[in-house]
Amino acid sequence: MTEMNATESSEKKSLNFIEQIVEKDLKEGKNGGRVQTRFPPEPNGYLHIGHAKAICMDFGIAKKYGGVCNLRFDDTNPTKEDVEYVESIKEDIQWLGFQWGNEYYASDYFQQLWDFAIRLIKEGKAYVDEQTSEEIAAQKGTPTQPGTESPYRNRPVEESLDLFQKMNAGEIEEGKMVLRAKIDMASPNMHFRDPIIYRVVKTPHHRTGDTWKAYPMYDFAHGQSDYFEGVTHSLCTLEFVPHRPLYDLFVDWVKEGKDLDDNRPRQYEFNKLNLSYILLSKRNLLILVKEGLVNGWDDPRMPTLCGFRRRGYSPESIHKFVDKIGYTTYDALNDFALLESAVREDLNARATRVSAVLNPVKLILTNYPEGQVEEMEAVNNPEDPNSPVHTIEFSRELWIEREDFMENAPKKYFRMTPGQEVRLKNAYIVKCTGCKKDEDGNVIEVYAEYDPHTKSGMPEANRKVKGTLHWVSCNHCLKAEVRLYDRLWKVENPRDAMAAIREEKNCSALEAMKEMINPDSLNILQECYVEKFLADSKPLDYLQFQRIGYFTPDKDSTPDHLVFNRTVSLKDTWSKISRK
Ligand code: ATP
Ligand code: MG
Numbered sequence: 001m002t003e004m005n006a007t008e009s010s011e012k013k014s015l016n017f018i019e020q021i022v023e024k025d026l027k028e029g030k031n032g033g034r035v036q037t038r039f040p041p042e043p044n045g046y047l048h049i050g051h052a053k054a055i056c057m058d059f060g061i062a063k064k065y066g067g068v069c070n071l072r073f074d075d076t077n078p079t080k081e082d083v084e085y086v087e088s089i090k091e092d093i094q095w096l097g098f099q100w101g102n103e104y105y106a107s108d109y110f111q112q113l114w115d116f117a118i119r120l121i122k123e124g125k126a127y128v129d130e131q132t133s134e135e136i137a138a139q140k141g142t143p144t145q146p147g148t149e150s151p152y153r154n155r156p157v158e159e160s161l162d163l164f165q166k167m168n169a170g171e172i173e174e175g176k177m178v179l180r181a182k183i184d185m186a187s188p189n190m191h192f193r194d195p196i197i198y199r200v201v202k203t204p205h206h207r208t209g210d211t212w213k214a215y216p217m218y219d220f221a222h223g224q225s226d227y228f229e230g231v232t233h234s235l236c237t238l239e240f241v242p243h244r245p246l247y248d249l250f251v252d253w254v255k256e257g258k259d260l261d262d263n264r265p266r267q268y269e270f271n272k273l274n275l276s277y278i279l280l281s282k283r284n285l286l287i288l289v290k291e292g293l294v295n296g297w298d299d300p301r302m303p304t305l306c307g308f309r310r311r312g313y314s315p316e317s318i319h320k321f322v323d324k325i326g327y328t329t330y331d332a333l334n335d336f337a338l339l340e341s342a343v344r345e346d347l348n349a350r351a352t353r354v355s356a357v358l359n360p361v362k363l364i365l366t367n368y369p370e371g372q373v374e375e376m377e378a379v380n381n382p383e384d385p386n387s388p389v390h391t392i393e394f395s396r397e398l399w400i401e402r403e404d405f406m407e408n409a410p411k412k413y414f415r416m417t418p419g420q421e422v423r424l425k426n427a428y429i430v431k432c433t434g435c436k437k438d439e440d441g442n443v444i445e446v447y448a449e450y451d452p453h454t455k456s457g458m459p460e461a462n463r464k465v466k467g468t469l470h471w472v473s474c475n476h477c478l479k480a481e482v483r484l485y486d487r488l489w490k491v492e493n494p495r496d497a498m499a500a501i502r503e504e505k506n507c508s509a510l511e512a513m514k515e516m517i518n519p520d521s522l523n524i525l526q527e528c529y530v531e532k533f534l535a536d537s538k539p540l541d542y543l544q545f546q547r548i549g550y551f552t553p554d555k556d557s558t559p560d561h562l563v564f565n566r567t568v569s570l571k572d573t574w575s576k577i578s579r580k
Contacts, residue, residue: 016327018057018268022065022233030262031232035067038231039093039100040222042074043085043206045282046297046304047092049318049339050273056322057235057270059098070229071100075107076221078205086206088297092305096315106221107207109228113216114168116224116254117179117198121160125253126197127153128163129180136178139185140193146186147193153182167200168214174200179214183249191246195219223247224254226265234265237272238331244269270327276336277487278303279494279513287510293517294488300554300565301488301521311485312552312567314542317346333493340568344550347567351544352380355392355425355470356530356564358482358548360399362474363416365430367449368396373476376426376456378533392531393476394427399529400471405446407435414467416446422467425546429454429465470546477529480562483554484523489516530562537562544570 015023026033039058041047047055062069071093075081093100120126129136129152141147164179166172179198187193197220204210223246226234234247244267251264273280280303288294288302297304300311308318321342325334355378375391400416409417416422416432423429430448438444453460491497494516501512530545536559537543543551543564550567557563 017329018061018233018235018270018327019064021268022061025232025266026065032263034230034232035062035065036230036232037062037067037069037235038072038104038226038229039069040072040074040106040225040236041089042077042080042282043082043089044077044080045085045286046088046306048280048282048285048303048305049275049278049308050280050303051092052096052305052318053273053322053325053327054235054237055093055096055098056319057327059093059100061233061235062101067232068101069098070102070104070231072104072106072225072229074218074222074225075105075205075207076215076218078201078215079203081206083206088306092309095305095309096318104225104229105207106216106225107205109221109225110208110212110216112228113221113224114212114214117164117216117220118161120181120253121164121179122157124157124182126160126179126181127155128160128167128177129153129194129196130163130177133175133178136180136196140190141185143188143190149185150180150194153194164198164214167198168212170202170210170213172200172213174202176200181220181250189242189245191219191243192249195246219243219246220250223251223265223267227251227254230263231265234267236267236269238269238329239272240267241269243267269329271329271331273325274331274333274493274495275303275339276333276492277489277494278336279489279498281495284498284509284513287513291510293513298555300483301485310539310552310555311565312347312540312542312550313343314346314350316350317343320346336487337572340572343568344570347542347544347550349381349383351542351550353378353382353544353546354531354534355472356480356482356528356534356545356548356551357399357401357470357472357477358525358528358545359402360527360529361402361405361443361446363398363400363405363446363448363471365396365398365450366433366447370396372396373473374427374455378426390533392426392533393473394424395473395475397474398424398471399474399477400446400469402443404469405432405435405443407443415469416448416467420467421463421465422469423454423465424450425468425470426456427471428452428456429461429463470548472529472531474529476532478532478535478562480528480530480534480564482525482528482551482564482566484525484566486521486523487518488521490518491516528564530564534562535559542567 037058059069129150139148178196180194183192185193198214201215247267298306298310321339374394376394377389378392381387405416418432421431428450430450433447435443436445498512537553539553539555549569551564554563554565
């Protein structure tokens with residue numbers, strides 16, 4: 001291999017398969033060398049982490065190849081859609097750091113699609129069917145057996161035209177009539193067996209009001225919208241593979257022999273994100289919200305982008321995660337631990353280190369002068385050589401973690417136990433002298449003596465001591481509520497588990513969810529103490545509570561009642577639990 005070839009092939013390797021396709025198309029001069037993509041959410045819920053994978057692909061490809069990615073709301077189903085969702089989707093895309101070229105709506109094309117449907121009826125390529133959806137389904141046949149033609153299939157064009165007008169004028173009840181494309185009831189591709197392309201919906205549309213009563217189906221709207229807009233690469237997930245021939249056929253029909261050059265959108269599919277212990281799909285998330293199983297779309301236990309944001313995930317950590325998992329053409333179940341490790345990696349570089357005690361017990365330094373207060377220096381982020389510092393007050397009475405003291409400790413316990421020295425972070429080395437207990441034997445105070453020559457920065461501070469503990473000063477700290485989150489589901493693959501439960505018990509999605517939900521996914525600690533520095537911390541501040549984990553102030557937090565969310569613990573405890 002020549003040197004040139006070696007470089008070329010290693011570059012090829014690092015491209016994902018969609019990038020390889022785009023580069024090939026560009027080389028071949030398809031679409032005049034243009035790259036245009038779109039992100040096409042249906043505004044029927046909030047975006048989730050699966051959408052982030054699609055967003056990074058759609059916007060990423062356009063950015064990389066000097067093209068544009070438009071945002072197109074796929075709003076063809078007025079019963080489920082709402083402007084609230086439109087707004088949240090825009091906010092979430094921008095939070096991920098992307099900006100669309102144009103904001104489009106499938107509903108912008110209702111007139112064009114209507115005209116196209118009329119043309120198809122006139123050309124004998126579509127007809128109004130008056131059968132029920134059950135009858136139509138029963139005639140579909142199976143992949144190995146041809147379907148049965150509808151008795152309405154060969155009705156006169158004039159009749160179909162007239163009925164189609166009536167469908168849209170509100171004269172036909174929902175479910176009584178549909179418009180079907182006349183393709184091939186014996187096709188091995190089930191999507192070609194005279195697919196339904198229009199149905200009646202009487203709910204007003206969030207943008208077009210009651211102008212329309214006949215609405216195009218997804219398959220009749222998506223490819224044509226791509227074509228109208230000049231999309232070149234229509235990227236979607238694998239479940240649309242069987243739809244692709246129909247996508248291409250409708251694009252052929254709508255092009256009407258125009259544009260004989262190669263200008264046309266093409267659909268490419270990649271694998272959906274499926275994550276362990278996470279249930280995606282807006283339909284499912286809507287049930288959780290509506291039934292009150294969580295506290296809204298942005299509940300920090302939700303896999304929505306607003307949920308992750310509220311929980312303290314950075315957009316960069318989501319990008320890191322998407323880079324790690326990549327894009328393939330087969331379904332997989334990714335480990336949630338991978339997402340968490342991306343978050344830790346990113347927050348390690350970003351988070352301000354602070355002290356917080358979540359399960360406090362009082363430590364009294366019996367030889368420290370009463371009333372004395374020292375201001376200790378704490379580095380905001382030791383990962384950053386130019387990090388700023390802040391001060392934390394130190395005094396005779398401190399809060400430490402209950403788990404950091406043991407009266408009768410085993411050998412390898414390097415924390416506080418009588419006779420043993422530990423370092424108090426950013427302060428002194430102290431030696432434990434004992435504790436006081438209540439009648440039930442619970443430790444209520446721990447005692448120690450500090451060594452005044454060991455303040456951080458002094459020569460004797462380097463004395464070898466095995467444990468370092470965090471603390472806050474009792475008279476100089478703030479009380480806070482801390483919310484600890486655990487996985488929302490008890491089962492590793494909630495998507496498949498839900499399907500299995502529903503099949504076995506013939507029950508609703510909600511009932512299946514109730515069986516799978518983890519009743520202990522939220523643990524609220526009311527009596528925590530944090531250093532004063534956090535008095536004016538705000539949501540989206542990235543914090544590390546030293547030795548505990550990453551945290552962020554919740555939107556419920558006020559100066560009088562601080563509330564923090566745990567983003568992720570410092571170490572991966574989940575995979576340890578699941579390995580047991
Ligand atoms: P949901 O089932 O969650 O409602 P959807 O596919 O109906 O998802 P849309 O709003 O229709 O959601 O999809 C917008 C885009 O996001 C589509 O291109 C879709 O393929 C993609 N998408 C949806 N879920 C995932 C996922 N889990 N992983 C990757 N891409 C996804
Ligand atoms: Mg959908």
